[in-house]
Amino acid sequence: MAGPVRRRKKPSLAEVARIAGVSISTVSKVANGGVDVSDATRERVERILAERGYVATRKRRGSLIPVELITRDMYNPLTLDVLRGIIDAAASTGLDISVSRYPDNAPDHRWIDEIHAAGRRGVIALTSILDDDERARFRSHGLEVVAIDPLNRPDESTTSVGATNWAGGLQATEHLLGLGHTKIAMLTGFPEAMAxxxxxxxxxxxxxxxxxxxxxxxxxxxxxxxDSGLELGTELLRRSDRPTAVFAASDLPALGVIEAARRRGLRVPEDLSVVGFDDLIMAQVSAPPLTTVRQPLDQMGAVAVQMIAALIADGPPDHALHTELATRLVVRGSTAPPAA
Structure with missing residues (x-):
């Protein structure tokens, strides 16, 4: 008597992308009949999909996969930069993105039930703090989750994307040290935040x-x-042994430090060097332009879209994927050697 027939495991989009040498979003577009793929790439991906017995989950013609983006601050420039990458990637990946504000006071997690009731298939959480109860509620509704720059450390079930924050902090400080600064202050940002x-x-x-x-x-x-940078910068610059340089863990407080220096009659960078982190648009147009560590914010959004598309198509992997994108120092006019 013949034994039970074993069903061939459906290959993941990530596996096909690796074999084909393309991105997950490109495989998703080919698998679901999307456009904007070259004929040669489409032929190669379709051949690999066919060889591995991939059968796409059919969607109604013209329909998109609904995904919710939740964020704590709609008006933060960082949010807008990440959102730009999400929207650009979603347009070519078949996702329909809705944006909502993360509720700070929702102990019953009813907002997760509402996301599920609205027909969402997944959630992209930007700078969020997801606790065990929230993650369990997501799982109970079958909602896939990707966290971008999470404030707390993701557990083994949460896929996330962030930046090389440690390396960025090292780069910023080494830049100031290389200019000859030794009396360097740091504004840490949220002390409880992982970044x-x-x-x-x-x-x-x-x-x-x-x-x-x-x-x-x-x-x-x-x-x-x-405001935090202005307050703390004022405190630092009042000291008799004030620093000759300040590294702020984000651009906005770094700009606050520059204003604090201006109010004290100090020149940047002649009397005080300042370095930020993020490379928001205002860092490029500040006076002087801000030396900062650039996070690839739009790329982080695009990668999150690829991740959530793969999770929805393939289901959760055995181990959640945690990706860190490289930062780099951008030297502008706010740093110089210390005054003699």
Missing amino acids: SRARVSGFRAAMGTAGIELDESMVLDGDFTY
Whole structure:
């Protein structure tokens, strides 16, 4: 008597993309009849899909996969940069993106039920804090989740995308050290945020490698706002032993420090060097233009779209994927060697 017939496991989009040497979104477009793919690429991907027995989940003609983007701050420039990458990628991946604000006071997690009731298939959570109850509620509704730049460390079930924050903190500090600064202060941003801790760790590593004993009073906790940078910058610059350089864990507080220096009659960069993190649009047009560590924010949004499309198509993998995209230092006019 013949044994049970074993069904061939459907290959994942990520596996096909790796074999074909293309992105997940390109495989998704080919599998679901999308356009904007060259004939040669389409033929190669279709051949690999056929060889591995891939059968696409059929959608109604003209329909898109509904996905919710939740964010804490709609008006933050960082949100807008990430959203640009999400929208551009979604247009070619077959996703319909809706945007909502993450509710701060929702202990019963009813907002997750509402997302499911609205017919969403997945959620992209930007700078969120997802707790165990929320993750369990997502799973109970069959909602796939991708976190972008999460404030808390993702667990093994949560796919996420972020940036190389530790390396960025190291780069920023090494730049100031290379200019000759030794009295460097740091504004950490949210001390509980995972990105903040990584940037501070990179800062400490660079100072330690340079053999400089860190003055802990020069490491100040705040948040990622302009007002925080203005307040803490004013505090630092009032000191008799004020720093010659400040590294802020985000661009907005860095710009606040520049304003604090202006109010104290100090020139940037002649009297004070300032470095930020993010490379938001205002960093390029500030006076002076801000030296900063660039996060590939739009690329982070695009990668999140590819991830959520793959999760919806293939289901959750055995182990969640955590991706970090490279940062790089952009030197502009806000840094110079310390005054004699």
